[in-house]
Amino acid sequence: MKENNINVPALFGENVFNDDVMKESLPKAVYKKLRRTIDEGTDLDPSIADIVAEAMKNWAISHGATHYSHWFQPLTDVTAEKHDSFISVPDEKRHVIMEFSGKELIRGEPDASSFPSGGLRSTFEARGYTTWDCTSPAFLRYDAQGPTLYIPTAFCSYTGEALDKKTPLLRSLQAINTQSLRILRLFGNTTSHRVYVSVGPEQEYFLIDKKQYLKRKDLIYTGRTLFGANPAKGQEMDDHYFGAIRPRVGAFMKEVNERLWKLGVPAKTQHNEVAPSQHELAQIYEEANLAQDHNQLVMETMKRVAEDQGLMCLLAEKPFAGINGSGKHNNWSLCSDDGINLIDPGKTPHENMQFLLVLGCILKAVDRHADLLRQSAAVPGNDWRLGAAEAPPAVISVFLGEQLEDVIDQLCSTGEATGSKQGRIMKTGVNTLADFTTDATDRNRTSPFAFTGNKFEFRMVGSSASISGPNVVLNTIVAEAFREAADVLEKADDFQLALHDMIKKLFLDHRRIIFNGNGYSEEWLKEAERRGLPNYKAGIESVQALTTDKAIQLFESFGVYSKVELMSRAEIEYEIYAKTVNIEATAMLNIAGKEIIPAVVKYTTRLADSINSVRMACPEADISAQLELLKETSGHLSEMRKALHVLRDETAAASGVTDAKERAFAYLRKVVPAMQALRTPADKLEMMCDKDLWPFPSYGDMLFEV
Structure with missing residues (x-):
């Protein structure tokens, strides 16, 4: 086997205009000003833009780049880019020079007319702006045209409203930094100057063979299978989870890692997930804005590498019915610039009053705004995943574990917490295996x-x-809880007494959000209803949370969203849901009408011909099995044909609804059930029809090919 020695430290960040490159290529004074903006959040000094742009251009050109792109994140969950070359206007002798100005670095002007705006802009009002986000470093990406300089940017409309995912995130980071520092100051901390949100995303995905993918119109059009009978073997043996990584998948992971490391993405953990052909890649924790940009690069890189290797990377939440879907676990914590983790309980959490206050505020935030948290996970495909005994239920609750629940019980029952449960020594009973200390909670x-x-x-x-x-x-919701706590405690005559009373009240008022049991159980859903916790089974039902007076006051008070930005995002969510289901329904109609039904007709004709042939050859032969099969097949075919007509009518009716919200709910309540009614007989027919007649690969073909 050919040796492949990778020097990861040398490789890491080689395609990034990172701190080392900036320090080397920028004048010291310029570097310090830029670093201060990045580290402390001070205003960007526009006077340094030309110098930074020139250094960035020279670095990119030295690697072979001819173009740059303002890379942004419109309200589509994917990224967008427009490429411009460094070529400047030719002089009188038709000579060209390579230039990149500070103005071009700071501001771009893409056409904003065709991006979702939720009514903020009319289609004919095209102007939008991208603006450089210096806190996320520029990088080079290689494709068929060579390297291109990518510059992370925010995106706003001509009238100033945020049209992207990045701007509100940056605003929310400012808000929680301010309020977190207030909490730290209450406890005498004068050394922390900034609190940042640390995020570590865990990305789940499926890999299937590209040749199989190209035979499935449903995957091509929608990203998930709309038809498909369960294979003989699925995930029931639990043999794929953390199993040995197959060679083809290993080659894919290796290439993904190398590309990501070059982009400075800290790809850390990789393994097989629960379902066949399902896998996971996790990033090391980093500041939230960078983690967000890097997760977008993870998804894009996985898609590119997969295609290069004859595979397809499926990121849909539920690409295959009947087996586990894919999520993205968002690990969230608060850290200061001097190394304090505000969510670390320490060894004796019952004595850690700062932690208990932070914990109480987080419980309050989640309890008060559970509807907003549910809405934040409301992409259409998630409806098929949540609550399916493979992912969390649609009801928001908080798991704290035995240790913290015990501390809260003590505080709420007696007013004092006198101890904390500790981890124990795990003894395996094998002399050659080391004993170790377990965590304090499962x-x-x-x-x-x-x-x-x-x-x-x-x-x-x-x-x-x-x-x-x-x-x-x-x-934002945690910043609000911190602000309310600080407003009271900063004015308290007796801080310790006020702190103690506040912590106890927070836990008493918001204990209902804590649940440490089995979230999959029916008993929990009944208990959650008894507690008054919201249960939005379909994500689109939670979109209304964006436009409540409570939400508007929350987001406007921190400058994260304006009222019109919230209204626009609700409108976009309704539009996206309706369009998604419409595409799926239309794809089902085409596949059923043009592929499945004709294949089944051929099969029934084959059956009928067989019956007639046997009758002619041997009139006394028992052909009851063939007749029953023909009758059953014809019955499912008739059912499918009727369901197809119903789906066509319901889709047409839903598409004619003019109000965005009403249209979305028409698709949810009428079209989605009609889609399932069409799928049910089709999946039965797949198990009866001759395989050589079935028009596309089965689940078994796809899930066990790679």
């Missing part, structure tokens, strides 16, 4: 918002989604 994979030691893991996020939305909500 994990709970059924919880949508779980405490996991020194962070919270928000498990509801869909695999295809941007992590920006969930983090915007988390940052």
Whole structure:
């Protein structure tokens, strides 16, 4: 086997205009000003833009780049880019020079007319602006045309409203930084100057063979299978989870890692997931804005590498019915610039009053704004995943574990917490295996918002989604709780007494959001209803949370979203849902009408011909089995034909509804059930029809090919 020695430290970040490159290529004074903006959030000094742009251009050209691109994240969960060359206007002798100005670095002007705006802009009002985000470093990406300089940017309309995922995230990071520092100052901390949100996304995905993919119109059009009978073997043996990585998948992972490392993306963990052909890649924790940009690069890189290797990477939440879907766990914590993790309980959490206050505020935030958290995970494909005994339920709850629940019980019952449960020594009973200390509490994979030691893991996020939305909500709702706590405690005559009373009240008022049991159980859903916790089974039902007076006051008070920005995002969510289901329904009609039904007709004709041939050859032969098969097949075919007509009518009716919200709910309540009614007989027919007649690959063909 050919040796492949990779020097990861040398490789890491080689395609990034990172701190080392900036320090080397920028004058010291310029470097310090730029670094201050990045590290402390001070205003960007426009006087340094030309110098930074020139250094960035020279670095890119030295690597062979001829073009640059303002890379941004419109309200589509994917990224967008427009490429411009460095070529300047030729002089009188038709000579060209390579230039890149500070103005071009700071501001770009893409056409904003065809991006979702939710009514903020009319189609004929095309102007929009991208603006450089210096806190996320520029990088080079290689494709068929060679390297291109990518510059992370925010995107706004001509009238100033945010039209992207990045701008609200940056606003929310400012908000939680300000309020977190207020909490730290209450406890005498004068050394922390900035609190940042640390995020570590875990990306799940499927890999299938590209040749199989190209035979499935449903995958091509929608990203998920709309028809498909379960294979003989699925995930029931639990043999794929953490199993040995197959060679073809290993080659894919290797190439993905190398490309990501060159882009400075800290790709860390890779393994097989629960379902056949399902896998996971996790990033090391980093600041939320960078983690968001890097997760977009992870998804894009996986798609590119897969195609290069004759594979297809599926990021849909539920590409295959009947087996586990894919999520994206968003691990969230708060850290200061001097090394403090505000969500670390320490060894004796019952004595850690700062942690208990932070924890109480987080519980308050999640309890008060559970509807917003649910909405932040409301991509259409997630409806098929949440609550399916493979992912958290649609009800928001918080898992804290035995240790913290015990501390809260003590505080709420007696007013004092006198001890904390500790981990124990694990003895395996094998002399050659070392004893070790267990964690103080177990994990709970059924919880949508779980405490996991020194962070919270928000498990509801869909695999295809941007992590920006969930983090915007988390940052803002926690900032609000911090602000309300600081407003009271800063004025308290007796700080310790006021702190003690506040912590106890926070836990008493918001204990209902804590649940450490099995989130998959029917009993929990009944208990959650008794507690008054919201349960939006379909994500589109939660979109109304964006436009409540409560949400508007919350987001406007921190400058994260204006009222019109919230209204526009609700409108976009309704539009996206309706368009998604419409595409799926239309694809089902085409596949059923043009592929499945003709194949089944051929099969029934083959059966009928067989029956007639046997009758002619041997009139006394028992052909009851063939007759029953023909009758059963024809019955399912008739059922499918009727369901097709119903789906066509319901889709036409839903598409004619003019109001965006009403149209979305028409698709949810009428079209989605009609789609399932069409799929049911089709999947039965797949198990009866001759394989050589069935028009596309089966689940078994796809899931066990790679």
